Amino acid sequence: MLYSSFARRRASKGVLALTLATLIMLLLSACNGNPQLQQQASQKKAALDSIIARAQSIGVPDYMLQPIISQEDQLGNTNSPVGLINDQPVNDYFSNLVQRYALLTVEVNGLITQATQQLDFRASQDLQKLENALAERQAQNFVEAKTFANQLTQYQTALAKAQYPRDYIQIGENALNSTQALHLMGPAYSSLTALQQVIQQLQASRLDVTALNQQQRDDLQAFRTATTPADFSQLIDEINAQLQETTVYSTQAIPFVGAAKLKEFSASIDLLKKYGQNSTPFQQRLQADQAALTQAKGINDYLKVSAQIDSDTASIQFPLVQGQANYLLKQFHQEVTNWGKAHQYYDAYDGNSYNLDYEYDMQGIGSDADAAVQSAQTIDDYQSAIDQLNNDFLHLRAMEADYNDKTPMNQPHATDISLMKHYNVYGSQAGQVLVVSLIEQTLRFYNNGKLVRAFYIVSGQYQLPSPPGFWSIILRQHPTQFKSTEPPGSAFWYPPTAIQYAMEYHAGGYFFHDSWWRYSYGPGKNFPHADPPGTTQYNDNGSHGCVNMNPDDVAWLYSQIPWGTPVILY
Numbered sequence: 001m002l003y004s005s006f007a008r009r010r011a012s013k014g015v016l017a018l019t020l021a022t023l024i025m026l027l028l029s030a031c032n033g034n035p036q037l038q039q040q041a042s043q044k045k046a047a048l049d050s051i052i053a054r055a056q057s058i059g060v061p062d063y064m065l066q067p068i069i070s071q072e073d074q075l076g077n078t079n080s081p082v083g084l085i086n087d088q089p090v091n092d093y094f095s096n097l098v099q100r101y102a103l104l105t106v107e108v109n110g111l112i113t114q115a116t117q118q119l120d121f122r123a124s125q126d127l128q129k130l131e132n133a134l135a136e137r138q139a140q141n142f143v144e145a146k147t148f149a150n151q152l153t154q155y156q157t158a159l160a161k162a163q164y165p166r167d168y169i170q171i172g173e174n175a176l177n178s179t180q181a182l183h184l185m186g187p188a189y190s191s192l193t194a195l196q197q198v199i200q201q202l203q204a205s206r207l208d209v210t211a212l213n214q215q216q217r218d219d220l221q222a223f224r225t226a227t228t229p230a231d232f233s234q235l236i237d238e239i240n241a242q243l244q245e246t247t248v249y250s251t252q253a254i255p256f257v258g259a260a261k262l263k264e265f266s267a268s269i270d271l272l273k274k275y276g277q278n279s280t281p282f283q284q285r286l287q288a289d290q291a292a293l294t295q296a297k298g299i300n301d302y303l304k305v306s307a308q309i310d311s312d313t314a315s316i317q318f319p320l321v322q323g324q325a326n327y328l329l330k331q332f333h334q335e336v337t338n339w340g341k342a343h344q345y346y347d348a349y350d351g352n353s354y355n356l357d358y359e360y361d362m363q364g365i366g367s368d369a370d371a372a373v374q375s376a377q378t379i380d381d382y383q384s385a386i387d388q389l390n391n392d393f394l395h396l397r398a399m400e401a402d403y404n405d406k407t408p409m410n411q412p413h414a415t416d417i418s419l420m421k422h423y424n425v426y427g428s429q430a431g432q433v434l435v436v437s438l439i440e441q442t443l444r445f446y447n448n449g450k451l452v453r454a455f456y457i458v459s460g461q462y463q464l465p466s467p468p469g470f471w472s473i474i475l476r477q478h479p480t481q482f483k484s485t486e487p488p489g490s491a492f493w494y495p496p497t498a499i500q501y502a503m504e505y506h507a508g509g510y511f512f513h514d515s516w517w518r519y520s521y522g523p524g525k526n527f528p529h530a531d532p533p534g535t536t537q538y539n540d541n542g543s544h545g546c547v548n549m550n551p552d553d554v555a556w557l558y559s560q561i562p563w564g565t566p567v568i569l570y
Helices: 002-028 035-057 062-076 088-139 145-161 165-204 210-225 229-274 280-295 299-342 365-374 379-403 414-422 551-558
Strands: 344-347 352-355 432-437 442-447 450-456 469-472 475-477 480-482 497-499 502-506 510-514 547-549 566-569
Touching (some): 035 062, 088 145, 088 379, 165 210, 165 229, 210 229, 229 280, 280 299, 299 365, 299 379, 379 414, 414 432, 414 442
Parallel strands (some): 432 566
Antiparallel strands (some): 432 442, 502 510
């Protein structure tokens, strides 16, 4: 009986072992799928890794690539199913991997193109910001701006040669650093001027200012050699520290210095009144400061009064530049309106009259001036808007003067020369300069201050004016194709157009270019008109903001004009 029980147990164990062995054999013989599909999946993954590595090496930003890398990691963390019956589940798994890796590879290639285009556009915008900041400093006659003009030329040359995202990123960073440095140039110069005024006040009080004069000379040298934001920031900090140190020297002259400061404060209040701002709180502070200075008896009293005057003078600076910016803006719009009403072009073609200064009105740079003032938040913002408005006034009044100038179009004009001198691009070493008179619809090409050739042109129409200002050639293309940014059906849409010679002078697609469809150029052609029957475009108008030229004229000009050539439109 015991033997039988033992035999049964042995038999049961034998069956179990046989079952396990059979199961293991089944698992070992499970379907592994098509090896070619597995190899394709490995190859597609390798291709994806390769293109990701290339994208990273040429500077495609990580934030753009990260979603794809995450998807690849998720695919890599999956396992193929076990095919016990047939190969289909395994084959489906690897087929899916092949497709997914291939799609991700296509996406990476698309990202490379997208990143390159986006960063190219951003770099061009950054260069335009640098160009605008440079124009402001050149208009203020900062000789130090020449260093940044050379930098702009270098960046423009680099942009023409750039191929990869990393190239455009570097150009953009360089341009933004130079722009920031130009913005800091103004505050640094203001600090230099403030230190010089303090030194003059101390010298008038018969104090020894030898050491301060040496500091001021050193600061001026540092200002002239500064090229980076850090250079200007450090200089501003050093000058501010020096201004604080002058307190030691100024204790003997505080009554005199205090009177001079009060005179400066009073002059600022008068300006505030002129700009139509509320000056009452500052007038009250002035009276209180005058009384306190009169009653001061010792050094401590004088120091306290002097500090209060400094505080009051500083407090008026923001409303002063804010008031000046708004005052100039109002004056600018008023002058544009009044002159435009008095000087109109009657268009017999459509029976309408058009203000001849429409490029400066609200459809032109007038809206840019509004935006600069309305978006300003800091003293530097308002000062920048003031500089822009003064520059707009300069070009507006040059246009007004040119309207009365009867000099032939192919002769040098006084307004051309005046503007070139203002921007320091006139003289025997000035190089090439393009000057566009919008009122004459004429382009004059100067080289080293001498007029070389003059051309009739067609500028932007009434609704889409060409922007007056001081610009430069930032892009050259030969040949190219222009595509409208307006949707079909828009009054300003146009079909893709072949262009042989194009030179961009302002960001946003403002070019000098050939216009083979035009019949004629010159005064009045920027307004609606009819060309002779049988011409390419019978009903014609001005451009969309570009400067259109006769194909032969622009072909010749293109061969003469390098990157960075100054452009003046007025």
